[in-house]
Amino acid sequence: MKKLDVGYGYTADEGKTYPFRGKGVGMMPELSEVFSAFPDKELLIHIKDGNIKTYEVLWNDYLNTMTEDRLAQITVYGDNEGIRYLREQSPSLRLLSKDMMKSALLKYVLIGFTGYIPKELHNMELHLPLKYARFLWGWPVKFVRRMESVNTRVVIVAGDGKWSEGFDTLESLEDIPKGYSGYVWTNRIDRVGRK
Secondary structure (H helix, E strand, C coil), X not given: CCCCECCCCCCCCCCCCCCCCCCCECCCCCHHHHHHHCCCCCEEEECCCCCHHHHHHHHHHHHHHCCHHHHCCEEEECCHHHHHHHHHHCCCCEEECXXXXXXXXXXXXXXXXXXXXXXXXXXXXXXXXXXXXXXXXXXXXXXXHHHHHCCCEEEEECCCCCCCCCCCCXXXXXXXXXXXXXXXXXXXXXXXXXX
């Protein structure tokens, strides 16, 4: 991984130029370096390769050695099989996969009016498309409070659910519901961080 060029694919003009190509070799940090650099920060780890071995290494070489307090600052998301493996290792680690989220929220939609929070919604991170979040019982204030009570973080994403569609303009921030106290996904902190 250290031999990869992290600047290789960056383009700001839809592929006309790649200004950082060749300038990012050796800049990919190892996971241990990330944990060392941010020892008290919350981290979201996205596993993209779909290989169960990656989850096993993450658990056995890194997460398994952490204190409960440090583990409480970590969230992992990825494919269903890997996330199931991590859930077997830790019932309290905050996790997310698309199928896990859809299944848990369907149960909540059916019985959330009672105030009951299905166990499938405990210890998760939810990336909720704003377009659909309004259909959840207690949205936004009571819903976020309920999720916090079971160690579940609520993150709204813009639009209709593209996995990482963010609130990327100052104008898009106007769509965030009044009273919402959860997290907001953005891919352009440089634009919206000023507000």
